[in-house]
Amino acid sequence: MIDFRHIDAFRAVMKSETMVQAAKLTGISQPGISRLIAELERLSDLKLFDRSRGRLHPTTEAHVLLEEVERRYAGLQAIREFARSLKDSASSPVRFGTVMSFGIGFAARAIAAFKAEHPQIPISHTTGSSALIADQVTMRTCDLGLVTDNADVSSVSSSVFASMDLICALPSDSPLAKNRTITAAMLRDQTIIAYPREDMVRWGLTNVLEEVGISYSRASVETPYSVNICALVREGAGVGFVHPIAAYDFLGHGVSLRRFERSLPVRTLFVKGIGSPLSAGAERLGDILAETLASTEKIVANSLMA
Template sequence: MAQRRMTFRHIEAFRAVMAAGSMTEAARQLHTSQPQVSRLIAQLEAMTGLPLFDRSGSRLSPSLDGTRFHAEVDRAFFGLTSLEAAAARIRAFGAERLRVAAMPRLAGGLLARAVARFKAEHPDVTVAIHSGDDETVNGWISSGFCDAALTMLYGDALDSRLEHVLTMDCVAVLPRDHPLGARPRLGPEDFRGIPFVASPLASALRSRVDAVFQTAGVEMTITAEAGLGAAICTLVSAGLGVSLINPLAAYEEAKVSPILIRPFTPALQVRFALLFPPDHTRSRLMRAFGACARAILLEELAHLPDAALPAVPEAIGNGRRILG
């Protein structure tokens, strides 16, 4: 006959009897019968070869061997508790560190709000936010220095894994009293001879804008250059010219700067996306943060005026446009 092996039920019954001091009370706590507890204890004593309890009539007290065995059982259960705690920490991403990046406007706004939401759900994760221009952010991601980035793309992202969140069209920004403000939609021909505040040379947005104006046969009259949307809008509001920027920046700056916003044709698309290092395996931590960042970005979009929203919604999916 095969030798009976010790099971969790035997140990559970033994610990219950040790704690309760009687088979009857142990059975009540375990929601079973007193004969079942007695049978389990008898089997455990047979398997260990130890008299675990001294019996005197109906009275039951731990033997010296039983007390020693109980100490070992408690140590084993403490180990199991430690494993349960470790599993809980892993589920909650305990002791994890996350490094995320974005261009300044996104870092101080959308990314910071995404991190705040993520920290509320996963308080044990340490999150570091890094801010830099688009070239710097792409470098941090491609080198693996940062785990994820929230960025705006006017071209391709090299050496990185790209997860599209949404696509929108850039808008024209004008001084509040500019004559072009009377027009519902603007195009390159409207800007002929009009002072223009441009993005820096060699930037992705500048390259796209230059191409659109060259195709239309319109030469831009550039009076100033600036790399940040806030700086562009400040120059525009000061009357230095008109410009083309991404709609999130435009509508945020319109809250504090006297500027007008108008749709622009042909479409100059900007993709809001999450970037991950090349050959990077998406962990649960990355997926959780990505979900927070995606949700925050879509919520911000929902608060924009209807005129800023893309006209044709598209299905959500990996690498596909959501809106645009």
Template sequence: MSSTDLKIRQVEAFRALIQRHTVTRAAQSLHVSQPAVSRLIADFEESVGFTLFERQQGRLVPTAEARVLYEEVERAFVGLDLIGHAAQQIRAMRRGSLRVAGSPAIALELLPAVVAQFVHAHQGIDVTLLTHSANTVVDMVASGQCDVGFIAEAIPHPAVRPERLTDASMRCILPLTHRLASKRVLKPADLQGEPFISFPRSFDARAAIDRLFVEHGVQRQMTLEAQLSQTIVALVANGAGVALIDPVTAAYAKPRVAVRPFRPEIRDPLYLVHSVTQSPSGITALFCAQAREALTRLVGQHEALPRVAAKE
């Protein structure tokens, strides 16, 4: 006899009869008729090749072989119960894993806040949060190393599907005691001759910033370059100059530097990226929804013009 000769319903009837002691009770537990249970037991005995129950004083009593077999059946059903419990936990978002990668602009401040809230609400979910360049994030999502990515610039890839999360404007940041900190909105002419901290030339944001100042005929003192917005914030806080940075970093930088709207606006989009070959799991979809909501709320809070004493 091979394992494929056995039918799960036969095994269930055998197990129920052992536990309930009578055909009547076994039938009730399985929600079938008594003859159906008797037929299942007979078929099961034929499949295994030996007698499972003997009738003694009007009752069916398990044979010694049946008791040994029952121990194996119980071990198998414990495994099935564990599978059912795992499925229930997965449905309830209480079990599973999530691998998230993000560019520094979003992965160093915003995503940790979202992850902390997510794991608190869904205990049992294992989350990995990685910080990489946009190109590396896209490659990790495309290769399946991460479930979802968040990037600060559009990186085309045939295996990745991008979704624009926000398209907010960049902010100007200044030392807290800077002479321009009293202005409500800053313009290119305000930064004439100012020491300016910029991104490297390879960055899309750098090209957009430089182009705007050229169009307005404004000369800045290009004193420093830094790769990360957080590094630029630290340089500005220490009085090294002024800068334009992404709105997410600017929102978290307010205690350290003065943050002001800049006109004309330089849009700074953020993207969420999924694999095109694999649909996101329920856990991934829920996390993305929470990240999207948190980003919208954060950027929305800082889109309004700040209240300062001086005029524009």
């Protein structure tokens, strides 16, 4: 059976081109290297080297095999580096994921604050659906995550991270922006940018608006994320209901934010794995996420009172 001894010997010979140098690289005797290469050729049923005048000349098959070996070694090296980092929990890589509302400006601010404190700790961020983030936390490819409260969190540890009302996003030059609170009746003659039909948020908005005769279900513009709605509002395509965290990124950029007369709550959950503690870095990131939330909420609240 081909094992790592054969592959190490083959790689060493390919790198050094002589048995003598390969022996020095591996710490195996020259006869040992010769035996391993002969066994590899026999076990693989491949001729890997032409031998003439005491020198080895790799065949085409040997070069192709080396490409695959190098790919495997690159992955092995990444594992070695990761394992070394685990010796010091303070510098273990930190991986987190968020839904889209928290995935652009909010995540960037949190990452910047984290790196200012811990420049030596690698950090990675994923943005995706709640189901994707929860699955990654379950499989330990993410240390922690932020998901919506309709996600299946049965396989992770969860707690409420944020509970906020949707707010109205209006073009800054809209006459409606003169009001501190928007009522459903004010929106009768407005183009409303809607969430997709399968979105849970849409169901609640449909009921509220249809009470005053507005058919939210017939909206002419639909898009899945608050950040998309804000961008469309900025371009004058209509008005919409958005998550305050996503709306923050558009303050002062052609979008005015106003409270709505009715409470339209959206909750976000903080999730982490069950059964094993977070690294020191991941724990600190969790604190920074909470701090970033508090500062963002304060700024958005002040803008709503303007």
